[in-house]
Structures are given as structure tokens and as C-alpha cells.
Amino acid sequence: MKIAVDAMGGDYAPAEIIKGIEQARDAYPDIEFLVFGQEDQVKPLIQNDTRITLVPASEVITMEDEPVRAIRRKKQSSIVLAATAVKEGQADAFFSAGNSGAVLAAGLLIVGRIKGIDRPGLTTTLPVLRKPDQSSFVMLDVGANADTKPFNVVQYAVMGQYYAQSVMHVDHPRVGLLNNGTEADKGDKAHQAIYQALSGINDLNFIGNVESRELLNGAADVVVTDGFTGNATLKAIEGTALSMLKLIKGEIMSGGLGGKIGASMLKPVFKNVQQAMDYSQYGGAVLLGLKAPVVKTHGSSKAPTIKNTIGQIHELIQTESAAKLVSYFDQHTDEMAALKESLK
């Protein structure tokens, strides 16, 4: 399998990207990499070019570039060339740590949607804490679309189910709709309509509404929501976790000698907490619903996260997750058309 990599995107690019790619190359003997970037910067960083082909890209899309405009204008950029390689069948997946909007736009506009899927959904994996039989869950859309229609959320449920089966290896993932209460009549009219639509899909294990406070307790394996709410929820989770750590640290520092001695004894515990909350171990965010996997990691990613993300992409390609979605939506065109009509 071949993965097209944007070497120029991310806070530590291209050095950490190349380092991560080399680690992944050593860990996965069946992956070949097409690395797109500025030759003079990238070439000296490659220690061993086994299964790594550098493809020169003279332009770079920066964090400041307006996404769609950049995709249309900077045709020689690493993002556009890498996505084009996937479109043309030279690579099986596209990976970047660069400008999120541009990566999403390249995925949508260059790699392209699966026929029958109206909008792709950005999918992230988050930890489940202290539950013996579940360590993580997926949530989508976490921000690919600002204006989501109810029908899009219904399609996210099917896409999320396939993702959980392929990558998390959950046979019958429990799919929940993020809402402001668990009862069926909760939420606005759109959420009530989505609830009804999801209840009617036969091969979906829809368990009803879930509340945001229960997410990290493992309320569902797949949580679906609109892009605006998903993004706000994701940031609230991240922000709360960071603020809690800050609060604990502040209390220890101002707690005198006793506090510090207590904290030093609890050091391994804090380390475990940090490890449990570190969701970079699950890789990057996947733009689901495209003809091939498009994966974006955090801009601050370093080599270990890059390697983890390549592992996740390996799983996505190996389990033929995109092909499974193509065949589902191909076989359910009438059902989807009826659902779309009913949700208008």
C-alpha cells in the first residue's frame, strides 16, 4: 500500500514528519511512502530512503492561506499534489498535519466524495475512562461542516459505524446521537427528526440520545452530531481536561511541603492520568465519506504521533473501509433518497 504524505504541514514540519515516516516505515513493512515537499528542505532529512519516494512540490500552503482559494491557486503545493496522487490512483491515502481547512478542502474537492454521501464528516477518536470493556469512542462531525443538515447526521451514523468496525474492531458499535437529554423527544425539531430517522435504519445499532457529560464514560461507541456542535464539544472536552490539570498543579504548588511530598508520591498516578487522556495515541482525525482515507493530525504533532497516525491509516487501507462505504451507499440508494426526502 502507498500513502501520500504532505511533508510541509505542521508546526515541526518537515523534520518531525520525516522522522515519524521513517519510524512508521520500519514498523510497517508493507507501506510505501510518496512524500511531497520542497526538495532542498526535505531531502537532507531523509536518513534512509527505503520505500520513501520524495516528490518535489515547489509551493507550500501556510496556516494563513484561505483553504479553498489555496487549493485552487497553489497547484504545485505539497497538499494539492499529495491529494492529486490519491485521486489519480498513485496512492491509497492522503496524510497531512498542515492547514486543517486546506486539507479538508483538498479531501473534498480533489480526492472527492463517495457517490451517495452528501457531506464527509471529520471523525476523531477520544478516550473512554475507567471502563473495562471500552477504551475509546469515535465522534463525528467535529468540524468539517459549519452548516450541517439533518440528513448529513444520519449518514454520519452509517459512516461512523463502519469506521468503528474497521479501525476499533467493534462488531456491533452502539451509535448515539449527541443531544441535550436522553429521552426520544429531547432537542430541537432537527434532533427529533434525526432520532426518528436513525431509529428506522435496520442495520444500525442506534441506542438513542447521549449527553455530552457521559461521552468519556463510554455512553456510545459512535457519537454523531452536526459539525458546529461536534467542534464545540471537542474543544470543551480538551479545554476542561487542560484546566483540571492546571488546577491540580496550582493547588499542589501552593499546598506547602506536605502538598509537594504528596504529589511526588502520586507522580506515577498523574502519569497514568496523562496517558489515559492523550488521544494522539489513536492517530489523527479522518475525513470520512471520501473515496480514499484522508487523515489530518494536530499541527503540533511530533514523530511518535505521526507514526501512530500512519498505523491508523494502515488499518483504514487494510480493512478497505472506503470500499465498504462505497458498497453500502451503492446498495442503499433508494433508502437514502427516501430518508433525504423525509428530512427536508
Next chain:
Amino acid sequence: MTRTEIFDQVADIIADHFEVERDGINEQLNFKQDLDADSIDFVEFVLELEDTFGSEISDEDAEKLNTIGEVVDYIVAHQAEQK
């Protein structure tokens, strides 16, 4: 390429992209009002036009295209410019 040929190709793209009946497509069809196209649908469509007709449509020009007839006119005019 004649105007009719261009219209036929544009109509094929519309039918496929917006999942509408090919026979019902006419020059007066409006993207926002009749096809319920949002900005993403429209950018996808513009890129497909560029791929098909091999010429670039600037963002400023694309914003002015509201109906299928206007798209066909634009491609005809642009084709003439290229010659």
C-alpha cells in the same frame, strides 16, 4: 465545440453531480433556487467544469454564475478567448 455540445456536457455534469433527471435540465435552471446548491456543491461543480473544459474559472467570475445558461455562455465566451 458548439454551444449545444457545451450545454449537453454541462447538463450531464449537473445530472450526475446534483442527482437530478437529465431530461428536466434547461438553461433557466438556477443553482441555489432549483438545485438547492450550497457553496460546497457549487465549488465542486466549478472544479468539475474546469476539469472537463480545461480552463480556469476565477472565483470572481464563478460568483456571477447563477443559471446553467450563464455557465454555458461563460464557457462559450472563454473558448472564443482561447482561440
